[in-house]
Amino acid sequence: MILHCATALIDGVAVPLVRIHAQGGRIVRVEQGVAAADGDLRLGVVAPGSGNAHSHAFHRALRGRTHGDGGDFWGWRDRMYALADRLDPDTHHRLARAVFAEMLVSGWTAVGEFHYLHHRPGGTPYRPAHAMERALADAAQDVGIRLTLLDTCYLSAGPGAALSGTALRFGDGSARQWLDRWSDLRAELGPHTRLGAAIHSVRAVPPDAIARIVRELPEDVPLHVHLSEQPRENEDCLAEYGVTPTALLERAGALSARLSVVHATHLTDEDIRMLGDAAVTVVMCPTTEADLGDGIGPARRLADAGARIALGSDQNAVVDPFLEARGLEAGERLSSGRRGRFTPRELVAALSTAGYAALGETGGIREGAACDLVEIDDASVRTAGADPEQLALVATSADIRRVIVGGTVRAEGGRLRTPAGVAGESAEELLTAVLGTGRGDR
Incomplete structure (x- = not known):
């Protein structure tokens, strides 16, 4: 397949008249300054696809239902646990399919699903095994989004505290048992799903288990962890181990370029130094961090x-x-009192090459990268007159025209498309079918 772009954002720079040759789902050649040829798929302004480096798909069911009573992260978590307790493989699949469709039509072309809902209520395994994991993999394949399934180790409710209630569904008993289940899952999933791994947090996985996972997990596997999202996590870690969560990860041998730490909101100067020295990826989630009142992390200092x-x-x-990218920059502006803390090129990189790298993939518009692209309407009420290189600071998901994954158009005008190019369901139809309309029909 050959795609011709009137303008393509290559490393964040607007380049006119670009032909992208795709084969086997990857970019094999990029030509600049050339006219379209017969048979090319003609596109307008094209950006590399965005890699959603941290998602909990089932949390989508809480949108618009947790704001009335105020509270904090911990109160929100109680609502999330109640939701998790009601999910089974069928409802998990239908919900994930709808959420992945919403992501795809919005311009996320790849997603890292941070998944810990492994077992039946009470903690007994599903038979056949991996039913919840298969539900996610099948949902992504149905939609056409690229998935890295971040199967998550979750062993305790806090230092020395056993899992109970809903959290029994999350646990595998030990790092050894989690590693065994992870290896079995990797053999079962096949080539359509990339299997990554995650340590839920230093609160949920003790240091010896973290060290074992780091030692025994294959080196090519992306590894993720929630880090210092809440001050309480830091306080508990200091009380139990005498060090910050970042220092605990360093002590366990976890800090390296393959690690992605999520949130990293409440850090010391020494934490920032250690994370930077190890060249980790820091996954910021600005809209969630704002919604839950987590705080504003030191993104610029980390970079x-x-x-x-x-x-x-x-x-x-x-x-x-686009709203995540703007949230990153807006948080920096609010905390520093200065504009332009991240350049538009850096924001595009955070969405594309950095997001894809965190998922074990190669993103961007370059030879060898996945041919995952989004076409952006540059003449909407939001984007008209904007410099193409600054679209990430003015566009929204409503400005996505077409979404290409693996060299195939998988969404257009807010509707999914089959590999054969047939228009399918819209994200709205899928979401209302599983969530209702908000008029009492949930």
């Missing part, structure tokens, strides 16, 4: 220290890559 910044939708209260 300057040597960390790579990626973005994610997390609880999916907002599904819009």
Whole structure:
């Protein structure tokens, strides 16, 4: 397949008249300054697809239902646990399919699903095994979004505290048992789904288990962890182990370029230095961090220290890559009192190459990268007159015209498309079918 772009954002720079040759789902050649040829798929302004480096798809069902009573992260978590307790493989699949469709039509072309809902209520395994994981993999394949399934180890409710209630569904008993289940899952999933891994947090996985996972997990597997999202996590870690969560990860051998730490909101100067020295990826989730009142993380300082910044939708209260990029920059402006903390080129990189790298993939418009692209309407009420290189600061998901994954158009005008190019369901239809309309028909 050959795609001709009137303008393409290559490394964040607007380049006119670009032909992209795709084969086997990857970019094999990029020509600049050339006219379209017969048979080319002709596109307008094209950006690389965005990699959603942190998602909990099922949290989407809480959107618009948790704001009335105020509270904090911990109160929100109680509502999330109640939701998790009601999901089974069928409802999980239908909900994930709808949410992945919403992501795809919004311009997220790849997603890292941070998944810990492994077992039946009470903690007994599904038979056949991996039913909840298969539900996610099948949902992504149905929609056409690229999935890295971040199968998550979750062993305790806090230092020395056993899992109970809903959280029994999350646990595998030990790092050894989680590694065994992970290996079995990797053999079962096949080539359509990339299997990554995650340590839920230093609160949920003790240091010896973290160290074992780091040692025994294959080196090519992306590894993610929630880090210092809440001050309480830091306080508990200091009380139990005498160090910050970042220092605990460093002690366990976890800090490296393959690690992605999620949130990293409440850090010390030494934490920032360690994360930067290890060249970790820091996955910021600005719309979630704002929604839950988490705080504003030190993104610019982390980037300057040597960390790579990626973005994610997390609880999916907002599904819009442009709003995550703007939230990153807006948080920095609010906390520093200065504009332009991240350049438009850096924001595009956070969405594309950094997000894809966190998922074990190669993004961007370059040879060898996945041929995952989005066409942006540059003449909408939001984008008219904007410099193409600054579209990430003015566009929204409503400005996505077409979405291409693996060299195939998978969404157009807010509707899914089959590999054969047939128009399918809209994201709205899928979401209302599983969530209702908000008029009492949930």
